[in-house]
Amino acid sequence: MKNLWLFFVRFNAFFWFLLFFTFSIVLVIRNNNYQQSAFINSSNIFVGTLYTKFNSWQEYINLSKDNELLTAENAALRQRLQFFEDSDSTVMPAIKLTMDEAQYEFIPANVINNSISQKNNFITLNKGIKDGIEPNMGVISSNGVVGTVLKVSENFCTVTSLLNSATKISVSLDSTSETFGSLVWGNNIDSRYAMVKDIPNHIKAYVGQPLFTSGYSTKFPKGIKVGHILETDLTSGGSFKDMRVLLTTNFSNLTHVYIVKDKLAKEKIELESSNNNNG
Amino acid sequence: MAKIIIFNIIRFILLVILQVALLKNVSYYNIATPFPYILCILLLPLGISNLTLFTLAFLTGITIDAFYDSVGVHTAACVALAYFRIFFLNITLEVDQRDSFQTPSWGNMKFKWYSTYILLATLVQHIVLFTIEIFSFENILQTLIRALLSTIFTIAIIFVISLLTYSGKNKIPNN
Numbered sequence: 001m002k003n004l005w006l007f008f009v010r011f012n013a014f015f016w017f018l019l020f021f022t023f024s025i026v027l028v029i030r031n032n033n034y035q036q037s038a039f040i041n042s043s044n045i046f047v048g049t050l051y052t053k054f055n056s057w058q059e060y061i062n063l064s065k066d067n068e069l070l071t072a073e074n075a076a077l078r079q080r081l082q083f084f085e086d087s088d089s090t091v092m093p094a095i096k097l098t099m100d101e102a103q104y105e106f107i108p109a110n111v112i113n114n115s116i117s118q119k120n121n122f123i124t125l126n127k128g129i130k131d132g133i134e135p136n137m138g139v140i141s142s143n144g145v146v147g148t149v150l151k152v153s154e155n156f157c158t159v160t161s162l163l164n165s166a167t168k169i170s171v172s173l174d175s176t177s178e179t180f181g182s183l184v185w186g187n188n189i190d191s192r193y194a195m196v197k198d199i200p201n202h203i204k205a206y207v208g209q210p211l212f213t214s215g216y217s218t219k220f221p222k223g224i225k226v227g228h229i230l231e232t233d234l235t236s237g238g239s240f241k242d243m244r245v246l247l248t249t250n251f252s253n254l255t256h257v258y259i260v261k262d263k264l265a266k267e268k269i270e271l272e273s274s275n276n277n278n279g
Numbered sequence: 280m281a282k283i284i285i286f287n288i289i290r291f292i293l294l295v296i297l298q299v300a301l302l303k304n305v306s307y308y309n310i311a312t313p314f315p316y317i318l319c320i321l322l323l324p325l326g327i328s329n330l331t332l333f334t335l336a337f338l339t340g341i342t343i344d345a346f347y348d349s350v351g352v353h354t355a356a357c358v359a360l361a362y363f364r365i366f367f368l369n370i371t372l373e374v375d376q377r378d379s380f381q382t383p384s385w386g387n388m389k390f391k392w393y394s395t396y397i398l399l400a401t402l403v404q405h406i407v408l409f410t411i412e413i414f415s416f417e418n419i420l421q422t423l424i425r426a427l428l429s430t431i432f433t434i435a436i437i438f439v440i441s442l443l444t445y446s447g448k449n450k451i452p453n454n
Contacts, residue, residue: 027351
C-alpha cells in the first residue's frame with residue numbers, strides 16, 4: 001500500500017496530466033457533438049462585454065468605409081422606393097394582400113467580434129434574447145449572407161459564420177432558376193471564396209453568374225445575393241459538380257448586419273414535422 | 280513572493296488582452312497564427328507545485344477558449360504544455376533551482392537554456408493545439424506545417440516581448 005502511494009507521488013505530474021487532459025478532450029468532444037449551450041463561449045456576459053469594449057475602439061478605424069457602404073445601401077433602397085412612389089396615387093390598389101405584414105423582419109445588429117482566420121469561424125453580435133433573437137435565425141449583411149445564429153444569451157448572440165465547416169446554405173443559380181445547390185466554405189483558407197456543391201451535371205453555368213439564396217429554409221428570404229461564380233465544372237466524381245464562388249460579403253470588414261426573423265418559421269416547421277410523423 | 284504573484288496576474292491579463300484583442304485578427308491567411316499567450320504559463324515561478332501549474336494552465340486555456348469559441352482545444356494544448364514544462368525543468372535544472380521561487384525568464388536564465396525552453400515548449404503546444412483543432416490524423420502533413428509555421432510566428436513575438444521586458448537582475452547560476 002505504501003509503495004503504491006509512493007508510486008503515485010513520484011509520478012504525480014503524469015497523473016495530473018492524464019486527469020486534466022482527459023477532461024479537456026471531453027470538453028472538445030461534447031462541444032463538437034451537441035453544440036449545446038455551454039457557458040464558455042463568447043456570448044456569456046463577461047466575454048461579451050469585453051468584446052463590446054474592444055469593438056468600440058475598432059469601429060473608429062472602419063468608420064468611413066462603413067458609412068460609404070451604408071450610403072450605398074441607402075441609395076439602392078431609395079431607388080427601389082421611387083418605383084413605388086411614382087405610381088399613380090389616385091388609383092386604389094386592386095389587390096389586397098392576404099398577409100397583414102411582411103413575412104420577414106430585419107433586426108439590425110453590430111458585430112462586436114469576428115474572426116476569419118480560424119478553421120471554424122464565429123461572429124458575436126450585440127443582440128440577444130431581449131431583442132427576440134432565437135437560435136437558427138439567418139444573418140445577412142447589406143451585400144450578402146453572413147451565417148446562422150448559434151447560441152443566444154440575454155444581450156448577445158454568437159453566429160456560425162459562413163466561414164465554418166458546419167455552415168451549409170441552400171442557394172440557387174439565378175433568382176428565377178430552378179437549380180439548387182448548397183453553399184459551403186469547403187477546405188478554403190481564404191475568406192473571399194466558397195464552394196457550391198451538388199449542382200446536377202447537366203446544368204450549364206457561366207463565369208460571373210450571380211448566386212442567390214433559394215428561400216427553402218426558414219433562415220433566409222429568397223433572392224438574397226450570395227456571390228458570383230468564379231470557376232465552374234470542378235468535378236467531384238459523381239453525378240454532381242462543384243463550383244467556386246467569389247462571395248459578395250466582405251468578412252474581413254464586417255460591422256453592421258441584419259438578423260432575419262421569419263415570422264412564419266414556427267408554422268412552417270410544425271407543418272413539415274407533422275409530415276414526417278405520418279410518413 | 281506577493282510581488283511575484285501580482286506580477287504573474289498582471290502578465291496573464293496583459294497577454295490575454297494582447298491575444299484576443301489584437302493577435303486574434305492577425306494571421307497569414309489560415310496558415311500561421313501566433314499564440315504568445317502561452318508565455319504566461321512558461322514564466323510561472325519554478326517552484327510551484329504540479330497541481331497548481333496544471334490548474335493555472337487549465338484556467339488559461341479555458342479563458343482563451345471562451346474568446347475563440349473553441350471549447351477545450353486551447354485547454355488541452357495548455358495542459359500538454361504544462362506537462363512538458365515539468366518534464367523539461369526536471370531534466371535540465373538542479374533540485375535547488377527547481378525549488379526556488381524564481382521566474383524562468385531571459386534575465387534570470389542563460390540565453391541558450393531560455394531559447395531551447397521556449398522553442399520546444401511552443402512546438403509541443405502548437406502541435407497538440409492544431410491536431411486537436413482538426414480532430415483527426417487526416418492531412419497530418421498539412422497540420423504539421425501549420426503548427427511549424429505558427430511556432431515560428433509565435434516564437435518571434437515571444438522574443439520581442441522578452442526583449443522589451445528584459446532585465447538582467449537576480450541572475451541565478453545555471454548548469
